Amino acid sequence: MIENGYLSLVETTLKENTALNAFSDFQGETITYGQVGERILGTHQLFKEIGIQKGDKVALIGRNMTSWGVVYIATITYGAVIVPILPDFNSADIHHIVNHSESKVLFSTDLLFDKLDETKMTKLKGIMSINRCASLVDNMSGMFSKAVDKAKEWLKGDGSNFDVEKLNFPQIGADDLMVLSYTSGTSGFSKGVLLPHRSIWSNIVYAREHLILKPEERVVSFLPLAHAYGCLFEFLWPFTVGCHITFLTRTPSPQIITQAFREVKPHIILSVPLILEKIFKKRVQPQLEEFKVKTLTKIPVLNKVVYSKIKNKLVETFGGEFREMIIGGAALNKDVELFLRKIGFPFTIGYGMTECGPLISYAPWTESKKFSAGQLVDRMEVKIDSQDPYNIVGEILVKGENTLLGYYKNEEATNEIFDEEGWLHTGDLGVIDEDDFIFIKGRSKNMLLGASGQNIYPEEIEAVINSMEYVQECLVRDYEGKLEALIYPDYEVTDSEGLNKAQIEQKLQNIKKQANELLPSYMNIQKATLFPEEFEKTPKKSIKRYKYIK
Structure with missing residues (x-):
């Protein structure tokens, strides 16, 4: 593992891309990498003032937005542990996660704070608004509010106070905890996934080596950042490259998503099947049902022209400049997949789980195989628990740098997911071919995927x-x-x-x-x-x- 893992990549991107645009709220504020750096230093100052130590938990709740990204990066570069919370959880779930994680401070949007009861989260030092950089709750007899006010100049800074020489990130070990991710909210079902720095670093390095993004290229972040898939590929990885990330900031309906794509024109797109399938059903299927189109697609020479026009229209729907769409989280409808392959639409399907931070398999669209979930990624091993892993379905087992440390305060669940040989039991069923392409045949788990990528149990x-x-x-x-x-x-x-x-x-x-x-x-x-x-x-x-x- 390279020295200091992901933190060294953050330090490098802040130094090399200071003047470039880093984050934008869709149709709102834009800040540069220099401003991100200044706000990171301001957050570090706040942490010091209120006594946050390396390894302490910091909870963060809000929709995808610029200030969310700053708090996340600032927390992990301080050596603290980020606890991202899905904004759709009800208040009881949020209270439970904050308390169960033993978080010392909570960063929240004003809107979400309105549905919380601070008297049910009494172990917090305080709660801060990420909208206004203001103290919402002070459990430190005024010290928390004073610390927020003291750091506000940096937290709202324009970048003029940023000095790369002031960056002094702590030394981090491979197995030091970076993210405590809750797969659900309720106390009866919540599992706090313990993701170490090596897991996130390994995923980032794989993305940097196998996917294509360049400084100043554009990404739209609309998948929930409290989940590993969107957080890694729409945020953490593009940030290390020097990309300009636009956060959607609102509930991602297909209409709003396509509007953002048309305006931002991203260079890579992450999606879940339901979003693509809805857009396909609304934009493509009606054309295919037209009598004239149906007739032309039956003529060998003309069908290529028709398919090319449909492909171009679909590509334009997503902004027109992306090189690849990566689909994850669930299986894509087979009829949709076959048609997209027929017209040459640049998409691929990956496979992962929160417990692997998240990536297990991926292949670029030019190399992907029909109905596969991609090829096993570097630094990971896979085994199918079957007498004949090429032909007989068995549980998919994985091992490698991407995997979790275990579940927080849940030894029983940790022992269930890891066997005596260290293999992680995914709960998913499949087969594998001679090229290490994984084909998922079913899920022994019962998780469903929400329209915007939320895990539903x-x-x-x-x-x-x-x-x-x-x-x-x-x-x-x-x-x-x-x-x-x-x-x-x-x-x-x-x-x-x-x-x-x-x-x-x-x-x-x-x-x-x-x-x-x-x-x-x-x-x-x-x-x-x-x-x-x-x-x-x-x-x-x-x-x-x-x-x-x-």
Whole structure:
């Protein structure tokens, strides 16, 4: 491992790209690398004033934005541990993560702070607004507010106070903790993934060696930065290269995303399948259904012209200047993949997980194989737990520099994910070919992917619904891109009240409404369906989930 890992890359980019644009809020503020450097030094000053030590946890919550990026980089270059929190979590989840992580300070946007209760996070030294660089809560008898005021000139600086000679990052070991990432919010399901510096550094170095970005080139950051995929490839890696990163700052609907792409014209694009599939369905499919287009695509010579026009229009939808779109987080619809390959659209599919910081496999679009999830990355090993890993599906096991240290305060979960030989059990099923291309055949895990890349664990939603009156049991699944709850009613209760089918249906809709009020917006149920009989169970009385997944 190179000396000081990722921190040395940050130091280099700040010194070499001082005058270049670093961060922009979409249709808002732009700051240079020099300004980022000055604000990093200001944050370090704040940390010193309030007694933050190397290894202390610093919580950060907010949508993708310039000040979010500054706090993140400042925290890890100070030697503290960043605890990024998804802004869609409800207040109880946020309180739990802050307390469970033992964070010493919380950086928050004003809007998100409004839904928090500081009396439920009493171990914090304070809470600071990243919008205004202002103290929101001071648990240090005025010292926190004074420290914020003292550092404000640097925190809002124009870069004139930045002196590269003042950069003095701490020495960091390969296994020193860098990120404590929570895969969910609720206390019953939360796992704090312990990602060391070697994991992030290894991912960054791979990206720098195998993907193409140059100083001043543009990136749009719209995937949730609290998750490893968007954070690494839309933020941490481009920052080391000297790129100009535009943060979307708002809920990433397909319409807003495409507007940002057209204005910013990024040189590389990260996406999740649902975003691409929605745009494909809206922009491409209607053209293919037109009689004239259908006829022309059947003529060998003319179909190439038609496909070329469709490709060009789709490329323009995403800004027109990107070299490659990298899709991750879930499988792409096979029909969509086949058509995109047919028209020569520059996309590829990668595979990873938070526990690997996140990358496991990738291949450039010119080398990718149909229906594969890419090729095993450098510094990682893979093994398929199968008698014939080329033909018989087995669990995907990995080992290498990318992997986590374990789960925070959860020895049982740590022992479950690592076996005695040090292999990490991904919970995903697949095969591998002679070129180390991985083909995922299914997921033993039940995680679903939200429209904007959020991890959705159906057990969390089911736990909420199962606790409600009139519910015997339920199963949550992805149904045509929407979350559907199949609910088997408690007929003993409904019979005692003499409810008919229509009245039971109405109860289910009320249950859906109540559940959605308790859940983050991205976990909201769109459809509640009455299920007529008990779900089929395993000998351990677990629902045979695969029988109900379409």
